[in-house]
Structure formats: C-alpha cells, structure tokens
C-alpha cells in the first residue's frame with residue numbers, strides 16, 4: 001500500500017523492504033511476495049514521471065510509488081526564476097553529465113546538463129513552451145510508432161493545457177530580440193504569433209513560456225504534482241533514492257515479467273526492494289533510462305557480459321540511436337548600448353533590482369525567458385542566402401517542417417554561459433541548432449553501478465551532412481544580422497577571415513560573402529555544444545533489433561515493463577522537446593489505464 005503518513009520520504013524503509021541482492025536479476029516468486037508492493041512503480045520523478053504519477057493515482061484504488069534520485073523541487077529558488085535557469089546548471093540538482101571525447105570536436109568533451117530533482121530536466125530547463133511541428137509526429141507514425149500521429153498528439157497537447165504547465169504568452173522581449181524578428185521578416189520569413197498551432201513551427205516569433213501567473217517556473221512537478229496531488233493517500237513519492245535495477249520473475253514457459261526494483265540511497269548503503277504488481281515504468285530520461293535497462297540485464301549482451309551483468313534479455317537497441325540537437329555554441333554579436341539585457345549579468349546592483357522586481361511584482365527581466373525568440377527555417381529554402389551549395393541530406397520530418405533553429409538570447413553569453421562580456425561591452429547571442437541530425441550516438445555503461453555516470457558518445461558531426469547544414473546555417477545568420485533594423489542594434493566588423501587576436505565576437509564579425517567554409521567549420525569544431533535536447537536512446541518501434549519499446553511503450557519481450565520519456569522518441573522533433581515529452585506521458589497514462597487501445 002502507499003504510505004499516507006509521510007510524504008516525500010527520503011528513507012526507503014518508509015516504503016520498501018530491506019533486500020540482500022544476489023547477482024541474478026531474476027528473483028523467485030517466494031522472495032518477491034514478501035516485498036512491499038504497489039500497483040505501479042515509476043522510476044524517475046522527472047518530466048514524464050511526474051505526469052504519470054499524477055494520472056495513474058487519479059484512481060484512488062490504484063497505488064503508485066514514484067522514485068526520484070534527486071531532492072524535491074520545493075524551495076529551489078533559482079529553479080523558479082525564468083531568466084535565472086542557468087544558475088541550476090552545474091548545481092547539486094544537475095547530473096552534470098559530459099560526453100566522451102568527441103573526435104569531431106578536437107577530442108573535447110561536451111556538457112550535458114540533466115535535472116536531478118523532482119520535475120527532472122523540466123525543473124532546470126529554459127521554460128520554452130513549444131509543441132514542435134505536427135509533421136514530426138506524422139513522421140513518427142510513418143516510422144512504425146503506430147498511434148502517435150499529429151492528430152492524436154494534438155489531443156494530448158490540448159489535455160495538458162488543463163492540468164500541465166501554465167503557459168505565459170506575453171513575456172517581455174528585449175529591444176534586440178524585437179529587432180531580430182523584424183530583420184527575419186524583412187528576409188521573407190513569416191512572423192509567428194504562436195508556435196503551438198497546426199500551422200507548424202516554421203517562421204519567426206517570440207516563444208511562449210512554461211511560466212505561471214506569478215512569473216514562476218511552471219513544470220510537471222509544480223502542476224501535475226501540485227500539493228493536493230502529493231497528498232493523495234495512494235501516491236507515495238520517494239526522493240533522494242536511486243533505482244539500481246529492475247528485478248524480474250520467470251513465468252510459465254520462461255516468460256519474463258518485471259516484478260519490482262532494487263533501490264538504495266548511496267553506493268555502499270543498504271539495499272531495498274519494492275514490488276510492482278502491475279508495472280514498472282522507467283522514466284529516467286535519455287541517459288537514465290538506458291542506464292537502468294542495461295544494469296537490469298536488458299541490453300546488448302556483449303556489453304553486459306563485459307561488465308559481468310547477467311543477461312536477462314539480449315536487446316541490441318538499448319542505448320543505441322541517440323540523437324541530439326547540436327549547435328556551434330552561442331554565437332555572440334557585438335551590440336550597441338541600450339538594445340540588450342547585458343546589465344543583468346554585468347552589474348550586481350542591476351541584477352539585485354531585477355530580482356526584487358521579480359519577487360515583488362513578477363515583472364522585469366527576471367520574469368522573461370532567456371531564450372526569448374526563435375527563427376525556424378529550412379536549409380533547402382532557395383530564397384535564403386546560405387552560400388555555396390553544400391550537400392545536405394533530407395532529414396526533414398515533412399515538406400513544411402524546419403531543420404534549423406536560431407535561438408535568440410538578448411545578452412552576451414560566452415563559452416556556453418561560463419562567461420559574459422565585461423562591463424561596457426554588449427552582445428546578443430544566438431544558438432544555431434541543427435534540429436534534424438543524421439549522426440547518432442550511444443549510451444553505454446561505464447561500470448555496473450548506477451552511481452557512475454554512463455558513457456555518452458553523442459558522435460557529433462559523424463555524418464558530414466550535419467556539418468554542412470551548420471556551415472550553411474551560420475552563413476545565413478551572418479547575413480541576417482546585417483539586415484535592418486537589426487544591423488542598427490549591432491556594431492559589427494566585416495573580417496574576411498579569422499583575425500590574429502580572435503575574441504568572443506568572432507565569428508559574428510565575419511563578412512558573410514567572404515568568410516570561407518573552412519573558417520566557419522573551424523569555429524563549429526572549436527565551440528560546438530549540445531543544445532541539450534537529446535532523445536531516442538530507447539526508441540519506440542516494431543522491430544526489437546532496432547527499437548526498445550513497442551508503440552504501447554512496452555519493452556519488447558518483457559511483461560510489466562515500460563519506458564516513458566524522451567528516450568522513446570522514434571526521431572528528433574523540429575523544436576524544443578519538453579512539451580512533447582509531457583504529451584507522450586499523457587498518452588502513456590491513457591495506454592496504461594486502457595483508455596485508448
């Protein structure tokens with residue numbers, strides 16, 4: 001039964017059974033029958049996990065246990081402030097993953113922030129609210145994800161508007177952001193009032209934010225798990241607890257069934273087990289979910305055998321097919337005084353005043369998004385100045401969906417937020433994002449412990465097409481920033497090639513008609529980063545060789561085990577993935593409840 005008395009317990013003895021593990025992941029029925037048990041055990045209280053915990057516990061006769069490795073989101077001040085989300089990055093509430101050294105990036109490792117608290121990455125993200133392009137979901141359906149087409153997803157986008165994150169539609173914009181949108185319009189890119197309609201993502205406009213009426217972050221943790229939901233007697237939420245592995249029982253004819261999970265609060269601390277009479281639902285995110293599956297013996301057998309993990313089922317696709325939105329870092333353009341919001345990063349007095357305004361009135365820069373606006377275009381648009389015709393693969397979701405995004409930040413952001421222009425220097429920063437990459441990466445185990453981060457090889461730019469599309473995209477941006485009225489806001493040089501004393505305003509200072517592809521390529525390789533939207537490491541599909549879960553999100557060949565989070569995306573989305581993750585979890589809840597077939 002769920003534990004009504006103590007909410008958000010961090011001691012597993014409040015809701016689980018002490019357990020002495022053996023090496024096998026398969027446990028006899030006489031052992032599992034002694035465990036404390038819930039109808040559903042959800043592994044990972046992140047974006048998707050919060051949605052499922054809320055929906056599945058709506059029926060008071062159903063017991064649900066949600067297990068989150070991080071702490072509660074309550075009282076995390078910087079998580080609440082829209083403009084200050086980056087203060088959460090690198091904190092105790094970030095898993096602080098990094099990629100393995102990337103061959104294409106001079107062996108650099110790349111940061112991979114992921115939320116480690118209730119709400120998961122939706123508690124540390126930039127709060128951009130975007131449903132992405134309807135063609136994304138029709139492409140999923142075509143790829144074998146039956147039942148996930150755009151019409152179906154539209155119903156869940158609608159449903160989440162009621163109980164999910166609140167949506168702010170009129171957030172403040174800096175003058176330079178407005179100038180960007182006008183310049184884009186001047187180049188023939190249609191202006192968008194709302195990215196969340198059936199018209200799709202292509203166009204230029206200000207983003208809506210997952211921000212509530214008080215201008216606080218609004219996330220699955222603050223909405224689906226609002227206080228009255230947390231008080232439900234049939235819902236137990238365990239925090240600061242790692243799920244180490246799923247445990248299985250064998251049924252008639254050797255059929256495998258997920259029986260529960262093994263959990264702990266530290267590497268060497270005591271272990272506990274907890275049973276799931278109906279299902280274990282893994283919502284650990286794009287790195288956490290494949291890690292838990294691999295530790296449970298469900299993954300590529302040769303990888304598991306090397307780490308002496310007993311193979312429960314050989315599943316070659318676990319941790320394969322990772323897709324990420326890659327960008328050449330943030331490109332900083334020298335701006336003139338008065339157009340940007342640099343004073344928030346450059347002056348403590350200004351930052352303090354902005355914070356006070358946010359606290360007292362919910363207004364001012366702190367109440368606005370950091371990534372304020374987006375320009376979504378297609379790399380095959382012949383009307384736009386992309387420069388030399390470099391070969392690029394057709395990875396579009398459909399005939400209208402974009403494959404490039406320009407994300408506008410109204411201040412100088414150097415080296416991915418590790419620095420800002422000094423006082424008196426101003427900047428506007430742009431993330432140039434390849435939305436539909438061809439290169440795929442892997443998530444593998446480093447060790448056989450959940451306390452060691454997995455090996456994440458994003459494999460950036462392995463396919464030349466991904467490099468070419470970004471070279472074209474950067475050249476287009478260099479043209480765009482020289483278009484009025486944006487050009488009035490900026491103070492750009494026009495260098496033909498990289499200057500001797502390269503500074504953080506390179507490559508923005510490059511002449512778009514003269515800079516070489518090689519100079520742009522060198523910039524991309526030197527500064528390239530993740531746009532932090534990885535997906536597809538435990539893909540949905542019908543073939544167990546190339547996918548992990550079927551279209552009902554059930555793990556192939558195992559009863560009572562599902563995966564629900566960004567890892568199941570069959571392909572990348574042409575935009576920001578958080579809202580699609582929530583909609584996927586909404587539909588998963590209906591699948592589990594049997595409301596839809």
Ligand SMILES: Cc1cc2nc3c(=O)[nH]c(=O)nc-3n(C[C@H](O)[C@H](O)[C@H](O)COP(=O)(O)OP(=O)(O)OC[C@H]3O[C@@H](n4cnc5c(N)ncnc54)[C@H](O)[C@@H]3O)c2cc1C
Pocket residue numbers: 043044045046047048049067068069070089112113114115116117118119120121122124125126127128129130241242243244283284285286288289292450532533534564565566567576577578579581
């Ligand atoms: C810096 C940043 C900014 C972003 N900005 C945006 C944005 O503005 N808009 C947008 O749409 N998207 C944005 N994203 C992406 C988006 O937030 C994610 O794609 C989405 O939240 C992922 O949801 P998820 O459920 O797949 O995983 P998560 O939300 O990461 O949930 C996984 C949860 O599982 C827990 N967990 C993992 N392993 C275990 C284990 N073994 N035991 C117990 N618990 C475990 C984790 O702690 C976490 O809480 C951003 C991402 C980052 C990092």
